[in-house]
Amino acid sequence: MPFWTFFGLRNGKASTAWPRTVEGSGQEGLLGMPRFEPERCTPHCNECAAVCPSSAISVQIDDAGKQRLAVDYGRCVVCQLCVEACPSGAATASFDWAFGTRERSDLLLADGSVLRERTHQARSSRNGFRRSLHIRHVDAGSCNGCESELQALNNPFYNLHRLGIFFTPSPRFADLLLVTGPVTYAMREPLRRAYDAMPEPRWVMAVGACAVSGGVSGGGYACSNGLDGILPVDLYLPGCPPNPAAIIDALLLFLDRVPQKIRGGRVVE
Amino acid sequence: MSIGAETAASGVDLRTITPEEVPATVADVIRKGGRMQMAYAWRPSSRRIELRYVASREARKEFLVWRCLVNGAVPSVASICPLLGWYEREIADLFGVEFTGHPEPVRLVLHPGARPKAPPLDPSYPIDTLLPFEAADGGLPEIASDDVQRLPFGPVRADVVESVELIFFYVGEHILHLHPQLFFKHRGMEKRFEGRPLSSAVVLAERVSGVGSFAHALAFCQAVEHAAGCDVPLRARMLRSLLAELERLYNHLHYLGHLSHTTTLKVGEAEGKLLEERAKQINARLAGSRFLRGLLTPGGLRRDLDPEPWLSEELETVRKKIATYTGMLENTNSHLDRLITTGVLPKQVAFDQGATGPIQRGSGFDRDLRRNHPYAAYPDLPFEAPVRSSGDAHARAQVRIAEIDASIALIQTVLRLIKPGPVQVPCAPQPHSEGLGWAESPRGSLFYAVHFGGDGMLSRVKIKSPSFSNWRVFPFTVHGSNMMDYAINEASFGLTVAGCDR
16 A cells, blocks of 8 residues: 655645745746737727627727726636737737736726825734635636635645635634635525625635636626625735735735735736 | 428437337437437527427447427426436426426426526526525435434535535434535526527636636537538547546646545645645646646647647656556555445446446446547547446546546647648637537536527527536435445545536
8 A cells, every 4th residue: 555645745835936036936837918019000990899798898998088907807707819810019918917907907908197105004903814724715607717816826846835825614714705706696695695794804815717707607587797896805816817826925915915016007017 | 300491400319209209209218228318498589488408329339319399398307217317307397398298397407496487408598687585495315214324414514515405304424315515606698698609608618617728628619610511620629538548637637636635634735735736737737727728629739739849748747646546545454445336336327327437347237429420530549538436425436537547648648640731720610500519528428419599690609518417316326325425435436516507
């Protein structure tokens, strides 16, 4: 009979040193959010908006007759169709992950808008949680892609425990409610009850395009358009699905252990 | 036999029957050794609702499809072909068709408290209107004895898992009955396809079941190609088979890790999930997506891939690690003790209730769409479907272990045989065309039926996911078992909820 303990010891440590190191996030080759350079847009072109399956892109003519491109990364499902459709190179593929933001508006890229100053975030209420966070996850109708990546957080490579972050079975022990899916009609009430069962202070994180905005599955006869209007959201993490490293980065952002990397729809690192 | 305006492309034998002829037709299929695959409804523009029944005959013969115009109530065939019972209930919920003589005439897809003003998939349902809902009980068996306890577990359960409510009726440790209340996650995905451009519809298909992204998009694309009569270039077909096997690989590794979790084999769990992570990282490096999304399009692939030379070497390294790992699992008594004789699915029940994929192959059925109805490059690839006959959790695990080996061998064969060439041809289905596409996903048979309207847009898409079939089968292995084995048995089925609920 095999001696599993010895097998485990012989294999040694499998966990990545990331995020302590820059390398080793495990996301080599993973295509991320498309980047847009509106100044390169062809006049009267609407190709990217026309192919976008989740209506994340819009092209409008403003009062001065100027063409304005607007992108909502909260809706982006990372399908790369806009990159393929763009005739002028204004939309390009990137390796930028989906990054978390504290405000929904930071996921909006609007051509011509002035980048806002960094908003001041109160830290006091969360100080006690910086080294120990307990999460209750609720699947409110996801495709299981987000669950697959959330489950990966506890594999030996990402090893979420080493960062002092834990999933807990009961909402009674949870500090953070992590929600995936667009919120189906039948999951609305169970989601609400999980939230109500949490002690205060409590926070909510929307993970994945569905929970942030509805993504491709929001709307219709069975779905809401994500958490807005259902629960107060403290952290938005788009992506379809966000990769495990991106989820860790967003959790660390929530705990004020890393800075927010995206403002006004642009990576600002 | 008559064929109307919508003519099916080759590969499908389409016949028209009346509602009264349905029971005899279905009975005839089963008597001749065939098997019903699914039933669905659709409404051709401003005409009566039409039912479709899809059946398979022997291997490498086309699928049989019957169409049946609804004119009042339709006789239920659930008592002669139990697996169709769920399809009939789904059609009743979503199209308002009445089936007479159904043994379980209660809702399935819509929850008891849902109050839609019109059947949600009927064109008369108001667009983008969330259906009104108030939680209500319904469809549960009555308890006649005080000794029987009822334990509702879910839909929010422990750990990071999908939402489903499991309602146990039990005495002590002994489970009398399990009622899985599914469809909390019903998103109405089939309706979301209607009117979408094809490129966008593929993106949607990839998001029906995340861990089956590739198989779903593949079955959808093949259905559209079937409707358009489009021949996909060889290189694209080769790469499709390669990617489909990569999907099987990471799913089966996750399965083994999770199964070890339920038998409390901690290092076994860690190793399985670490290998799954490695497989997903291979996916990202090859395809830019850990879930192999963003590659498929009707007519081939959106872009060519360059798997040389690293993929072959990487897979060989992983294969050796998997061989060590699975060899250890198969020699660990504490693990095997929990699997052997747990959750036995008899062959006849597997057939009657519609078990598919590794579940039916663990119960002695040698059926695999890759071989029985080959698609992509599978007609040209030597391939063996592993089968076990004991029908228990161990058999289901062994089938998957053997499939991992077979998948890696298939990928290596593709890498040896693949030649440069185009990966895409134009694919534009005609108005009023229809097609059927299928794939053997990691969890079993997956079907997409597509119908195009007079405007050339998608007017109906039906998805038959493997978990819809296997969730129906699963409770039959739980009844009469005990609580201690439940989690192991559930893990041994490897079900997804998203695919079932759609």
